[in-house]
Amino acid sequence: MAFCIHKDVLGSDLHLSFREGEFSWIRSVPDTYWLLGLSESHPRSIEALCNATGVEISTMPSDSHANMWSVLRPSGVAGVPIIYSLGSTSLNKHLKQLVRKIDDLLSKYGSSYYANEFVTIRQFLQGFKRCGIDKGEVIKILNDDSQRNGSMGTFIPLDDGLLSAPIYNQTSSCSGRLTIKSGPSILTMRKDRRHLLRPACLGRSIVQIDFISLEPRVALSIANREAEADVYEYIRREVLNCEVTRDVAKIATISALYGMSARRMSETIKESDLSLTKKILQTIRRYFKIPDLERDLTKQVRLEGSISSVYGRVMKIDDESKHILVNRFIQSTAADAALLGFSSMIDQMKDEKIDACPIFVIHDALLVDINNDDIDRLRKFILKSISLPQLLGNFPVSIEIISSQ
Numbered sequence: 001m002a003f004c005i006h007k008d009v010l011g012s013d014l015h016l017s018f019r020e021g022e023f024s025w026i027r028s029v030p031d032t033y034w035l036l037g038l039s040e041s042h043p044r045s046i047e048a049l050c051n052a053t054g055v056e057i058s059t060m061p062s063d064s065h066a067n068m069w070s071v072l073r074p075s076g077v078a079g080v081p082i083i084y085s086l087g088s089t090s091l092n093k094h095l096k097q098l099v100r101k102i103d104d105l106l107s108k109y110g111s112s113y114y115a116n117e118f119v120t121i122r123q124f125l126q127g128f129k130r131c132g133i134d135k136g137e138v139i140k141i142l143n144d145d146s147q148r149n150g151s152m153g154t155f156i157p158l159d160d161g162l163l164s165a166p167i168y169n170q171t172s173s174c175s176g177r178l179t180i181k182s183g184p185s186i187l188t189m190r191k192d193r194r195h196l197l198r199p200a201c202l203g204r205s206i207v208q209i210d211f212i213s214l215e216p217r218v219a220l221s222i223a224n225r226e227a228e229a230d231v232y233e234y235i236r237r238e239v240l241n242c243e244v245t246r247d248v249a250k251i252a253t254i255s256a257l258y259g260m261s262a263r264r265m266s267e268t269i270k271e272s273d274l275s276l277t278k279k280i281l282q283t284i285r286r287y288f289k290i291p292d293l294e295r296d297l298t299k300q301v302r303l304e305g306s307i308s309s310v311y312g313r314v315m316k317i318d319d320e321s322k323h324i325l326v327n328r329f330i331q332s333t334a335a336d337a338a339l340l341g342f343s344s345m346i347d348q349m350k351d352e353k354i355d356a357c358p359i360f361v362i363h364d365a366l367l368v369d370i371n372n373d374d375i376d377r378l379r380k381f382i383l384k385s386i387s388l389p390q391l392l393g394n395f396p397v398s399i400e401i402i403s404s405q
Helices: 046-053 063-072 088-109 117-125 135-143 150-155 191-196 214-222 231-239 246-258 262-269 274-287 290-304 322-351 372-383
Strands: 003-005 015-019 022-026 034-036 167-169 179-182 204-211 306-308 314-316 356-362 365-371 397-404
Touching: 003 088, 015 088, 034 046, 034 088, 046 088, 046 117, 117 322, 135 150, 135 191, 191 397, 204 322, 204 372, 214 231, 214 246, 214 322, 231 246, 231 274, 246 262, 246 274, 246 322, 262 274, 274 290, 290 306, 290 322, 306 322, 314 322, 322 356, 322 365, 322 372, 365 372, 372 397
Parallel strands: 003 034
Antiparallel strands: 003 015, 015 022, 167 179, 204 365, 204 397, 306 314, 356 365
């Protein structure tokens, strides 16, 4: 598998490339190569792979060498060859060790989730565009102590009137749910403030596309079952025989999937008959095959010290509680499923010549900046339920116009 060491890691004019046991010096790094060093915007980042898998690979042989290197190359200076820090003998030894570590890493993970779905999601997230914001309203919020929200300070636009593009972190969460590394803190922005977002130019709109009840639907797929558009109404009717309301069916489904006790659920739905609540939970757990899933995940974590999602994302587990295992498994699978679905959706929009570009993802929701003339075509496109890789059935989505100009 081909990979490169970035020229600025070496302090050289060219990147050092390794492919099929041979090395060469190249001027640009192909997207198909894995890259070590300054790889934030590269799809196949060895640093990102290390962060995701818990493997450590240092570009320097020791802390003392790293300190010397920082003195020789202060911030912003990239032209001092690494040989001045290490010497040719030490450099050759270090590069051989570095190449072996990278080769071992790619041999272990290079054909797994981390070289496929992980990279697909990374490429998708790196394609986000910038949008505008109602700066006046943001300033009002920041100046009003009763309305102030710490994250709103990240929504001050740059000099051109647009927000910076978000930089997401795929690896800071065990389950794979995204966090914001830099840029607007969209994940903590109040939902009722999203209307402050503005398209980048006139004649366009900000549209939000949401997967509907994604996690319960993923859980059904794992149990080899499907549901109609309203999953909770389906559970109420087909699983609970219309004996409860839809709201109770929703609470009971979430409770069964994520380990809420019968007593806590009884308090939530104000049901005094605890035996009835237990029966409802047991019925839903059996339908979703939760006991089987708990058993399989418990066995996996005891054998391997970790569990893997449907896609192969490895999650180290420090709590073997059954409901925690199920929670992590479903949440991780759903997180990647949503991002893979959104990535495929954007590709299909391009094929359909729908003028839309992604600007933010908020867990199960995607915000796009779209040409107003294409909104009706997007609605028709969205009416088709989305299929998600390795999951059974179709996954419906909803659409909402956030703002227009």
